Amino acid sequence: MRQIWIPRPGPPEVLEIREARDPLPGPGQVRIRVGAAGVNFADVMGRMGMYRDLPPMPVVPGYEVAGRIDAVGDGVDASWIAKDVFALTRFGGYSDVVCVPESQVYGRPPGMTLDEGAALPVNYLTAYQLVVVMGGLRQGQILLVHSAGGGVGIAAIQLAKRIGARVIGTASAVKHDFLKSIGVDFCIDYRKEDFEQRSREFTHGRGVDLVLDAVGGGSFRKSYRALAPSGRLGMFGLSAAAGGKRRNLLRAAPAVLSTLRLRFSPAQLMDENKGVFGVNLGHLWQEVDRVASWMEDLVQLYRDGALRPVVAAKFAFDEAAKAHHYIQDRKNIGKVLLVA
Ligand SMILES: NC(=O)c1ccc[n+]([C@@H]2O[C@H](COP(=O)([O-])OP(=O)(O)OC[C@H]3O[C@@H](n4cnc5c(N)ncnc54)[C@H](OP(=O)(O)O)[C@@H]3O)[C@@H](O)[C@H]2O)c1
Structure with a gap:
C-alpha cells in the first residue's frame, strides 16, 4: 500500500x-x-x-x-x-x-x-453537531457561518437551508456567487468588511441566532457580540493561528493569546441571554454509537436530496x-x- x-x-x-x-x-x-x-x-x-x-x-x-x-x-x-x-x-x-x-x-x-x-464524514458530522445537536437552529432563525465556502461551512449551509433558516456567510469575495447559488442570503467579505457590523445591518440591529466560528482569536469575541438575545456561539477551531505555511509562533501568538484570554462569565451570559459551546469531533471516539445515529440522519438527508x-x-x-x-x-x- x-x-x-x-x-x-x-x-x-x-x-x-x-x-x-x-x-x-x-x-x-x-x-x-x-x-x-x-x-x-x-x-x-x-x-x-x-x-x-x-x-x-x-x-x-x-x-x-x-x-x-x-x-x-x-x-x-x-x-x-x-x-x-x-x-x-x-x-x-x-x-x-x-x-x-x-x-x-x-x-x-x-x-x-x-x-x-x-x-x-468529518464536514457533515461537525456541521450536524454544531447546527442541529448543540446549536438547535430553528426555522426562521438566522445563522452566521464563517469560512462559509469551506467543507464545514457548506455542510452547515445545506443543513440550515433544510431547517428553513436564513444564512449569512463570511468568505473570500471570489466565493460569494457560489454561496448565493446554494442559498446564502447575505455574503460578507471578511477581509474588507466588518462582519459584526454587516450582520447587525442585515438583522436590523437584532443580531443573529447562531454563529459558527472556527477562525478563533479576536473573531470569537466579535461573533459573541453579533448574537441576538437567546443566541448561541459555537466555537470549533482556530484557523487564525495558521498564518503562513510553516509554524511561526510569533505569527500565531495573537490568535492563541486572545483565545486564551477569552472569558465568558456566568453573570454576563445570564444578563445577556447568550450561550457559548465548543465542538471537537475528534474527541468523540468514546461516543461512536451517538455519532452513528447522527450519521444515520445525515445519510437520510442525503437520500432526500437535502445534502450534497x-x-x-x-x-x-x-x-x-x-x-x-x-x-x-x-x-x-x-x-x-x-x-x-
Ligand atoms: N472541531 C472540529 O471537530 C472540527 C472539525 C472540522 C473542521 N474544524 C475546523 O473548521 C475550520 C474549517 O474547516 P474546513 O474543513 O471546513 O476547512 P476547509 O474546507 O479546509 O476550508 C478552509 C477555508 O477556511 C478559510 N480560512 C480562514 N482562515 C484561514 C487561514 N488562516 N488559512 C487558510 N484558510 C483559512 C478559507 O476560506 P475563506 O478565506 O474564503 O474564508 C479556506 O478556504 C478549520 O479551522 C478546522 O480546523 C473543526
Missing part, C-alpha cells in the same frame, strides 16, 4: 509517500481499498506542528476515506466484503488501504459517489503537497480530496 506521511513539522513539501505491506484487518475490523481520502484543515495544522491531537511524528494523518471493503477480521460479518463504503479513521486515512473498526464504517447509499463519500457534498478539487497521492497549498491559499470551495 501507499501512505502519505508527515515526517516532521514543516511546509506542504514535507509530505512524503512511503510504500508498505498491506495491513490485515484485526478482530472487529474491515479492510478498505481506498479510492478517495478527505483532506481536513486539522491535517494542515498537524503538518505545521500546530495540532495537539496529532500523534507524534512520523505519522500518517487523515480522518476519513471512501472505497470498497476487500477483507474482514474475526467477528465481522463477511457480507461486508465488496461493499462500497465510507469511514471515519482515527488518523491514517491518507492511505490507499486502511483497516478500521466496523463501527466507524458506513455503507454508501445508492447514488452516493466515491468522492461524495470521502467528502461527507461539494468537492472543490482532487489531487493524486503524489500531489498531496499541492492539496495542502490549495487549502492554505484559500482557493477551495468545498472539500479537497486525495485520490488513490
Whole structure:
C-alpha cells in the first residue's frame, strides 16, 4: 500500500509517500481499498506542528476515506466484503488501504459517489453537531457561518437551508456567487468588511441566532457580540493561528493569546441571554454509537436530496503537497480530496 506521511513539522513539501505491506484487518475490523481520502484543515495544522491531537511524528494523518471493503477480521460479518463504503479513521486515512473498526464504517447509499463519500464524514458530522445537536437552529432563525465556502461551512449551509433558516456567510469575495447559488442570503467579505457590523445591518440591529466560528482569536469575541438575545456561539477551531505555511509562533501568538484570554462569565451570559459551546469531533471516539445515529440522519438527508457534498478539487497521492497549498491559499470551495 501507499501512505502519505508527515515526517516532521514543516511546509506542504514535507509530505512524503512511503510504500508498505498491506495491513490485515484485526478482530472487529474491515479492510478498505481506498479510492478517495478527505483532506481536513486539522491535517494542515498537524503538518505545521500546530495540532495537539496529532500523534507524534512520523505519522500518517487523515480522518476519513471512501472505497470498497476487500477483507474482514474475526467477528465481522463477511457480507461486508465488496461493499462500497465510507469511514471515519482515527488518523491514517491518507492511505490507499486502511483497516478500521466496523463501527466507524458506513455503507454508501445508492447514488452516493466515491468522492461524495470521502467528502461527507468529518464536514457533515461537525456541521450536524454544531447546527442541529448543540446549536438547535430553528426555522426562521438566522445563522452566521464563517469560512462559509469551506467543507464545514457548506455542510452547515445545506443543513440550515433544510431547517428553513436564513444564512449569512463570511468568505473570500471570489466565493460569494457560489454561496448565493446554494442559498446564502447575505455574503460578507471578511477581509474588507466588518462582519459584526454587516450582520447587525442585515438583522436590523437584532443580531443573529447562531454563529459558527472556527477562525478563533479576536473573531470569537466579535461573533459573541453579533448574537441576538437567546443566541448561541459555537466555537470549533482556530484557523487564525495558521498564518503562513510553516509554524511561526510569533505569527500565531495573537490568535492563541486572545483565545486564551477569552472569558465568558456566568453573570454576563445570564444578563445577556447568550450561550457559548465548543465542538471537537475528534474527541468523540468514546461516543461512536451517538455519532452513528447522527450519521444515520445525515445519510437520510442525503437520500432526500437535502445534502450534497461539494468537492472543490482532487489531487493524486503524489500531489498531496499541492492539496495542502490549495487549502492554505484559500482557493477551495468545498472539500479537497486525495485520490488513490
Ligand atoms: N472541531 C472540529 O471537530 C472540527 C472539525 C472540522 C473542521 N474544524 C475546523 O473548521 C475550520 C474549517 O474547516 P474546513 O474543513 O471546513 O476547512 P476547509 O474546507 O479546509 O476550508 C478552509 C477555508 O477556511 C478559510 N480560512 C480562514 N482562515 C484561514 C487561514 N488562516 N488559512 C487558510 N484558510 C483559512 C478559507 O476560506 P475563506 O478565506 O474564503 O474564508 C479556506 O478556504 C478549520 O479551522 C478546522 O480546523 C473543526
